[in-house]
Amino acid sequence: MEATNRRTALYEQQKSAGARCINFGGWEMPVQFTSIMDEHHAVRTACGVFDISHMGEVFVLGPQALDWLQGMLAGDLSKCPADGAQYTFLLNERGGVIDDLIVYRIADDNFLLLVNAAKIAEDVAWLQRHVIDGVTIDNRSDTMSALAVQGPDAPRIFREVFQCEMPVRNTFVAMEKCRGAVIAAGTGYTGEIGFELFFSNALAGDVWGAVLQAGAKPCGLGARDTLRLEMCYPLNGSDLSPGRTPLEAGLGMFVALDKREFMGRDALLAQKAAGLTSKLVGLRMTEKSPPPRAHYPVLVDGQVVGETTSGVLSPSLNEGIAMAYLPLELAKPGQIVQIDIRGRWFAAVVAKKPFYRPSSPRPA
Amino acid sequence: MNVPQDLKYAETHEWIRVEGDTGVVGITDHAQNELTDIVYVDPPKLGATVTAGQAAAVVESVKAASDIYSPVDGEVIELNDSLSSQPALVNTSPYDSGWLYKVRLTNPLQLEALKSPDDYRAQIG
Numbered sequence: 156m157e158a159t160n161r162r163t164a165l166y167e168q169q170k171s172a173g174a175r176c177i178n179f180g181g182w183e184m185p186v187q188f189t190s191i192m193d194e195h196h197a198v199r200t201a202c203g204v205f206d207i208s209h210m211g212e213v214f215v216l217g218p219q220a221l222d223w224l225q226g227m228l229a230g231d232l233s234k235c236p237a238d239g240a241q242y243t244f245l246l247n248e249r250g251g252v253i254d255d256l257i258v259y260r261i262a263d264d265n266f267l268l269l270v271n272a273a274k275i276a277e278d279v280a281w282l283q284r285h286v287i288d289g290v291t292i293d294n295r296s297d298t299m300s301a302l303a304v305q306g307p308d309a310p311r312i313f314r315e316v317f318q319c320e321m322p323v324r325n326t327f328v329a330m331e332k333c334r335g336a337v338i339a340a341g342t343g344y345t346g347e348i349g350f351e352l353f354f355s356n357a358l359a360g361d362v363w364g365a366v367l368q369a370g371a372k373p374c375g376l377g378a379r380d381t382l383r384l385e386m387c388y389p390l391n392g393s394d395l396s397p398g399r400t401p402l403e404a405g406l407g408m409f410v411a412l413d414k415r416e417f418m419g420r421d422a423l424l425a426q427k428a429a430g431l432t433s434k435l436v437g438l439r440m441t442e443k444s445p446p447p448r449a450h451y452p453v454l455v456d457g458q459v460v461g462e463t464t465s466g467v468l469s470p471s472l473n474e475g476i477a478m479a480y481l482p483l484e485l486a487k488p489g490q491i492v493q494i495d496i497r498g499r500w501f502a503a504v505v506a507k508k509p510f511y512r513p514s515s516p517r518p519a
Numbered sequence: 520m521n522v523p524q525d526l527k528y529a530e531t532h533e534w535i536r537v538e539g540d541t542g543v544v545g546i547t548d549h550a551q552n553e554l555t556d557i558v559y560v561d562p563p564k565l566g567a568t569v570t571a572g573q574a575a576a577v578v579e580s581v582k583a584a585s586d587i588y589s590p591v592d593g594e595v596i597e598l599n600d601s602l603s604s605q606p607a608l609v610n611t612s613p614y615d616s617g618w619l620y621k622v623r624l625t626n627p628l629q630l631e632a633l634k635s636p637d638d639y640r641a642q643i644g
C-alpha cells in the first residue's frame with residue numbers, strides 16, 4: 156500500500172482555519188494560513204501559534220538516565236537545572252549531527268527530548284542501540300501533540316490561557332492543575348519570546364482553541380522557516396547533516412568538550428586540534444536579486460566555494476538571506492561572494508549572525 | 520476566483536489576451552492565490568523566443584520559485600517593468616497591472632488548444 160502523509164491531531168481544526176498543507180517529513184502540515192508574510196510579521200509584532208505536533212517527544216527514563224544522556228548528548232546536562240531546557244545534539248562517532256534537539260529535564264530520572272519530525276525513527280533507533288540497563292526509551296510522539304506560541308504578545312496569551320505567568324526562557328512548568336497535563340516551556344524557534352506546550356492528543360482541540368481564543372494567529376511552516384532563518388537557527392537536514400559537526404556549524408557553544416566522554420567528542424577534539432577547514436556563515440544579498448534558496452552555488456572570484464544550505468527573502472529585512480558552508484579563510488564577515496541563481500551571479504556578503512535581532516524584551 | 524471571459528487559459532494557470540498578432544501573458548487569479556506573497560519576477564529576455572509549454576519566466580513567492588510556461592510560441596516584444604519594483608502587482612492585479620510579458624505570436628493556431636474560461640473554471644473547481 157502506498158504510504159500516505161500523516162496528520163496531526165489538529166489537522167481538521169487547522170483546515171477549517173484555512174490551512175494550506177504541504178508534505179513535510181512525511182507529515183501533511185500547514186505551510187501557511189493567510190500568507191507567510193502576514194504570519195511572519197504577526198510573530199514579530201504580536202503573536203502566532205504553530206502546530207509542531209509532527210515533532211518527536213522521546214522520553215528517557217530510569218535511574219541511569221542522567222548519566223547515560225551525559226554520554227549521548229553533546230551538551231552538559233549538569234548545567235541544566237531541574238525544570239530547565241537545553242538545546243543540544245545527538246552526534247555520531249565522527250562528531251556529525253544526527254539531530255539537534257531540546258532536552259527538558261523533568262527529573263534526574265525523567266527527560267523529554269524534543270526531536271525533529273523526520274528524524275524520530277532514526278533518533279530512537281540510535282538511542283535504543285546504545286541504551287544500557289537502568290534506562291528506558293519511551294517514544295510518545297504518536298500520542299502527544301505540541302504547539303509553539305511565539306511573539307511579544309505571548310506572555311499575555313499565556314496568562315489568559317493558564318491564569319499564571321509564562322515560564323522564563325529555557326525553563327518549563329507542568330500545568331497539571333490547568334487544562335490537564337500540559338508541559339509549558341519558555342522555548343521556541345523564532346527568536347521572539349514565547350512558549351511551547353506539550354500534551355496528549357486528547358487535549359489538542361481544547362488547547363488549540365484556547366490559544367486562538369486568546370488572540371494568537373495560526374501560522375504555518377513557511378513563516379516558521381523565515382523566522383528561524385532570520386535568527387540563523389539551523390534546520391537539520393539543510394544546515395546540519397551527519398557529515399558536518401556543530402563546530403563547523405558555528406554552534407560550539409552548545410557543545411561541552413570539557414565534560415566527560417560523550418558520543419562524538421573524540422572526533423570534535425581532533426577537529427578542533429587540527430583546526431576547522433570550513434564554517435557555516437550567514438550571507439546577505441547586497442544587490443537586487445531573486446530570493447536565495449537552498450543549493451545555490453556560492454562563488455568567490457568566479458570559483459565555486461560552496462553552496463547555500465538555506466535561503467529566503469527575509470520578510471523583516473526585505474532582503475535575501477542565506478546560509479552556506481564556506482572555507483574557513485572566506486568565512487569572515489565582510490567577505491564578498493556571488494550567489495549563482497539560475498545561471499546569473501548576484502553579489503552577497505558574509506554577514507554577522509543573526510541577521511535579525513528581535514525587539515521584544517526577553518525575560519531574564 | 521476571478522476568471523475573465525475575454526482571455527484564453529493554459530492548464531498550467533497562465534492566461535493570454537490576444538490583440539491582433541500579439542498576446543499579453545500573465546498568471547491567473549487562482550495561480551497568484553496559490554503562490555501568495557510574490558516577491559520577485561524573473562521575466563524572459565526582451566526579444567527572446569518562447570515556446571508553448573516551455574518555461575518562459577520565473578515567479579518567486581516567499582516559499583518557492585515557480586516556472587511560468589508560455590501559452591504560445593512567439594517573440595517577447597515587451598516586459599512589464601513595474602514588476603521589478605512591485606512584484607506583488609501579480610497578486611493584487613493578476614489580469615491587469617500584473618501582466619508578465621507581451622509576445623508576437625508566431626503560431627496563432629495554438630490559441631485553439633488553450634482553454635476557454637468555462638473549461639479553466641471547471642479545471643480549478
